[in-house]
Amino acid sequence: MGMIGGGKDAFIGAIHRIAANMDGLIELSCGALSINPDTAMESGKMLFLEEERIYLTYEEMITKEAALPADKRIDFITIVTPNFVHFPPAMMALDHGFHIVIEKPMTFTLDEAKKLKKKVEETGLLLCLTHTYSGYPMVKQARQMVKNGDFGKIRKIMVEYPQGWLSRLSEREGNAQAAWRTDPKKSGKSGSMGDIGTHAAHLAEYISGLKIKKLCADLNIVVEGRALDDDGSVLLKFDNGASGILVASQIAAGEENALRIKVYGEKGGLEWAQQEPNTLLVKWLDQPMQVLRAGANYTDRLSSFATHNCRTPGGHPEGYLEAFGNIYRNFALTLSARLEGKQPTKEMLDFPQVDEGIRGMAFIDTVVASNQSGKKWTEFVE
Amino acid sequence: MGMIGGGKDAFIGAIHRIAANMDGLIELSCGALSINPDTAMESGKMLFLEEERIYLTYEEMITKEAALPADKRIDFITIVTPNFVHFPPAMMALDHGFHIVIEKPMTFTLDEAKKLKKKVEETGLLLCLTHTYSGYPMVKQARQMVKNGDFGKIRKIMVEYPQGWLSRLSEREGNAQAAWRTDPKKSGKSGSMGDIGTHAAHLAEYISGLKIKKLCADLNIVVEGRALDDDGSVLLKFDNGASGILVASQIAAGEENALRIKVYGEKGGLEWAQQEPNTLLVKWLDQPMQVLRAGANYTDRLSSFATHNCRTPGGHPEGYLEAFGNIYRNFALTLSARLEGKQPTKEMLDFPQVDEGIRGMAFIDTVVASNQSGKKWTEFVE
């Protein structure tokens, strides 16, 4: 694996490295870790990279790595730069034959996303999108229970993602994370909806197996002086007629990362909260609620998709890094299977790919369009 | 106290009686407990009423009670009939000099509500509206903390009220509660929004001290064959610019009575859930979350409005009946103070009155109008 972005001051780069390391399947071999050459070099050394594989630009890295002999060359490239620097390295990496792992939102614009999809299809390479929350075993359990029809037809979905970290104008107080994420030139046309609303929308579609068909968005710039939405609520209609609500807020003072989803069908419902991720609440119309737990011993009740993504027995909590690791692990297992000419299992293939990236970018576009419209409903168009 | 409605098969009548009994301040002396004469009589006997004060119609009750000598006559009348039978007895009771306690929504139409308000003002009598959830001590604590500015300016309100009990067409399966509540001739122009959305809206306004200024509603009839909405989501804008979301659903299969509210301001936020009502979560932007508890010994941290409405020390849970009892108790204390020519304290006066009833009816009207509109926003007009 080579990494673009993710130098020593970045948040998500370190997360990607831990996730990739975790299962001993992936090795970080090279990086273009920062646009600042000193940072790039220093970060590379801290990560024990060979000096000649610490690159100062992603172009250099892609070109030079592509020129290495097959047994030395990296298999894939991870792109963890700010949103506006996703597309160019992604296209270049694919053009040079590298599979890619890419942070969400996939690109800066929907148009870029579509071009990227075309490139992925042309090259036949893998694109793995790190919608982390779909990597949790109990999220996969939820998805499979819905798919199995355990709850009957889905009727209502409530997903909320409150954070508090942008309650102040932190981008002016030296918070580098806040700075680029609230800058329309770096982040894209939406702030909170692009950053975390896309996670919420993905989670809703992933668990329910439904697609958002139209929506009604109310986006807000709550903190004065900010250029992008830091809060928003959205009414949703899904393709089976179900309705829903999505809230993404980064000014919910006092909240950490409180992603929570509830899905209700004819016969029951489910509830999952990211901050206690090993628990899935399963509610029944006329039976007591059940508490399903990751890694539990009632393996006949747990989907193979859930058990495949657990490393520990019940009661030994896995968390965010393991969920992230599951995405890397499934991507790596799929890649290995392919390299060995085998068919990856359906459990291995269960990681977000380019189509999910398109959905995310279309979500941003639709939400922003709806917010600007005086009409109640705006159609969701990819 | 005399009671109209609430005979032996009704749900809410029994609740009112327990709530009224609880503190030994109120005695049930007469009733017109059912439109069915046998039920009325039988119910009255079960409640140990004197036979001559078991009435078969509310008109009879009001007329005869008004004719009794002052020391025997009831002071007030509780109206717990279905919505379409709120207004006539309420007007008649006021006309005969009786204070009233009335179930929410206050009337069948907004127009009736306005007439009732006029009558209340003319007569100078008390009207107490049983928005139960505002009777909980930790709800009062929340309101006072917002009022004190503990959280700074309020920015975002999320209130949800999912229930599952109308997930099936229970109104056709002999469920009397479901039957009238889903019947537009008895319940009014909205189902779920009238029944529980009004509670959610009241709670949001009560805690925040704000007023809804405009909204965007999506109401749904999820269960086929039903005439009124059994689910809905609403985007909210408040008069200080804060935004919000309100969900009321009676098809959230597996949920009991899961009213929950979150309010966020500049400096922190709060969360309260009706099913664990003695706890108020208080979240701070840069301090650990605090868990405030009803009846706790840190009385300097608890508002007088909270402590006034507790009967037990911390850790001895009070519940729904006590919250209901608080409304009766404050109403009764206010009434007693008045009768004794004293000024009720501000804590006593803290029970929902006719203005809250108007807000509730206007909420129903606005939500229904918004739902029928293709425009995003509909102004909230009283």
Add this chain to the structure above:
Amino acid sequence: MGMIGGGKDAFIGAIHRIAANMDGLIELSCGALSINPDTAMESGKMLFLEEERIYLTYEEMITKEAALPADKRIDFITIVTPNFVHFPPAMMALDHGFHIVIEKPMTFTLDEAKKLKKKVEETGLLLCLTHTYSGYPMVKQARQMVKNGDFGKIRKIMVEYPQGWLSRLSEREGNAQAAWRTDPKKSGKSGSMGDIGTHAAHLAEYISGLKIKKLCADLNIVVEGRALDDDGSVLLKFDNGASGILVASQIAAGEENALRIKVYGEKGGLEWAQQEPNTLLVKWLDQPMQVLRAGANYTDRLSSFATHNCRTPGGHPEGYLEAFGNIYRNFALTLSARLEGKQPTKEMLDFPQVDEGIRGMAFIDTVVASNQSGKKWTEFVE
């Protein structure tokens, strides 16, 4: 009902009155509410008692009430005085033909308890002991599930009752509750074990249907200057061979009234916590945990003992006062049935009686004896 003790400054007297009032089955008609005549008189007036039935001593009350005509005379007397004044009025009340409700621990000594039992048996009158926590519907559900064998043979019981209110020497700081409860002349030979350990022991025996056979106690006086134990831990052996642990502490700083019990059998276990009393966690050896809820709609899964003791549907929380009310209600229903010559149902008869009082006093004796012994085990002798 007449009340002995429970004047205006007492804690538990007010609780008893609310509990007795709640269901409209019981009326407070007279009282000897304090040994202080002014307090007695003032308290009686505040409770709207007829002046001639406000008594200054319990002897006066019992004698005069016994002399009243049957239709005016009270049916039973509630004794809510400090422990050392339980026995004399209880004996006198029984001797004059009154049923009694009495606070726990039942008497000051085990010897008194045995005499009281004898008197109850001789008179054929009812003695109701207010072990409040056994009044909760989910505690009754737990008991019935154990009884039904749902968990197989019971193997382990863990019950803990931490409170923090005696963390300081409050008895010297004007806390009247603390003063008598920590005074061996008023409270008895144990402090925390008598006050709350007896509740914990009762709960363990009530739910499990087992009897403590021997125990090993470690009692502590943690706060310097105190005369009785304010903390203790006890190893337990039950009559079926199961083992257990009981902790009662009043110096667990920061705890409110955190009674919690876990019972494990061959096939699963249960957990119940008083501070969230409407929930019963049911854990299975190889199935997901279930969350049983008071008042829930899956009535076939709930014991008749649970449903009989609920007043509200699921999600409308009942609490401590309702649990207390259940004891009064079952006692009153049993009494009514008897007075009407009917057989009370088994659900009505499910309230703590004199035998439970004996167990409690024997528990205190055994725990104190064990604490003084250097031997590991002390037999539990009634």
Add this chain to the structure above:
Amino acid sequence: MGMIGGGKDAFIGAIHRIAANMDGLIELSCGALSINPDTAMESGKMLFLEEERIYLTYEEMITKEAALPADKRIDFITIVTPNFVHFPPAMMALDHGFHIVIEKPMTFTLDEAKKLKKKVEETGLLLCLTHTYSGYPMVKQARQMVKNGDFGKIRKIMVEYPQGWLSRLSEREGNAQAAWRTDPKKSGKSGSMGDIGTHAAHLAEYISGLKIKKLCADLNIVVEGRALDDDGSVLLKFDNGASGILVASQIAAGEENALRIKVYGEKGGLEWAQQEPNTLLVKWLDQPMQVLRAGANYTDRLSSFATHNCRTPGGHPEGYLEAFGNIYRNFALTLSARLEGKQPTKEMLDFPQVDEGIRGMAFIDTVVASNQSGKKWTEFVE
């Protein structure tokens, strides 16, 4: 790193490898992974070890690795064999100059433990004992708050560790984990107390900074046919006079890995539960409870020991593997610092070492002796 034990069917070996991998500081270079040569070889290949460094015996591994040049040779050896095979490889590894990481309980007997300590002192090498639960950041926070005197003098400690996985005679049903852990020849003189009671005891001493001085144990063999205790409760006395209770049970049917500790001092208390490890409940005598969270932004309220051991910001849950990883990481950082001639920070040095191993073995000895004694108290002797 080289590994002894931990072949493909083992539970804890895989956990050690993930924990060691996580931070990119440690590389698995060789192993003697099983006493079964085929398993050893196959496991080594699965882990991508060089074939010549897959050893069939630990003696071979230690000898051959010691003979490698310094730049190729491993720095330390991890021992994850069953308890009876801890001591011989540990002594041999130290004798050959390797630092060691070793599973708890440290040895088979207390005598071995003392010899091992002597060897560690003689060689000056590091011994890291994997008491996983002390690796959690909120456990470290708890320890530091106690140390800082936030709670005043500690008065009471309650630690419980219920598991359900030995509720049946699984050791006869092909469960390899159960088989050796319940076999006195492989596990030692105690079952549940050795396996999980030692964790509980360590946690109590680690957080409180106190030492157990005497205890009173009741150990049980609940499942018929088993040779070692599968359940036990212990009364504790600490060296500052505080008392406590420790429960370790593996027959608590339906429990996963429910380690929980409560510590109470003069001014407040704390509660931590392993299954929700990112939360520390902090209870105050006369202030609202606070909920401290790992990774939270109120870094001035969190100890440097807590923040040093977090990888993610608040709300991105870390779990068991990260706690385990913290032990490896601190050990590795200490080792690196030493190798570079630097002084490790106090945060790096905060991992369990040989003295904790001695405490654990002495705990087992004392608990077993107490269980066999008819006396209440048995002195804790190292």
